[in-house]
Amino acid sequence: MRRRDVYKQDAFDNYADRLLKHWAFELPLPVNGRARLFVQIAQETKDPILWLNVVLAILRWSFRNLILEPIDIALQPVLYFSDLDMYPTYLTHKGINQHFLCQ
């Protein structure tokens, strides 16, 4: 892939082109990159199931303990008490029974 069309080509463009290229090519490539790559691939392919299971276990634990449980605790009074208080007595289970028993 080489530049085929040029958007703008002036003195600065040429200057920046050569300067930036020179700067980028100045730094040497990291050594043993290929060996490091193969080591990482070997690690990835060695225990993929174990690694995945650990991650899933952490996610499950975090979701249950850090998200679900606090929400559950925070909403308990609302879910289990407030609604009951809003209804007339005869509409609660106890109230309904008493209401029909009296009739």
Next chain:
Amino acid sequence: MVGKNLVEDKLDRDLILELQAGELDALGEIYDRHRHLVYRTALAITCDPDMAADLLQEVFLRLHRFAERIDPSRPLQPWLYRMTVNLSYTWIKRKSRWMRYINEMAERIVTERRPASPHNLAERDESWRWVRQAILALPVQQRMVVVLYYINDLSIKEISEILEIPVGTVKSRLHYARKVLKKQLGIHREVLRTVFYETT
């Protein structure tokens, strides 16, 4: 040039097919062929040699991981560019300003104590530091376009395809980036020119 590219594409295609068949040697071959492209792109965008080295590994790890999804009939270079640019962008976005500041401070302290490596020598050079600062002065979106255009010699159309943005957006980003670069490099132009001609 066109003939050479065709041969390279053909070989890339064969290597991808071999990689898809599970041959790791093919990945090594692809790595040797394209590591310069990936490393220099990552380095120019992040301006961090250590991070560029990590990104180089990450790009080829992903190539191995997602080899099945790559279409061997299409050239590999745009995929490599896209992956490098995306990973570099993610890294820059993750790294907050204060973290960058702390790292730079730490780097300065360590650089003063550790023996000079080729990276340090290049970074210590006052002229290259100005170039690095000029690149860092660009917003990330503009920096990516500048790196692909000037350093990797890609055309406007190729850049628009890699970054998945319209051609007009590439042109406007390049236009504004050139303004910033002119301002940043302008002051040190004479110094840089001297150094540039000395080294060539």
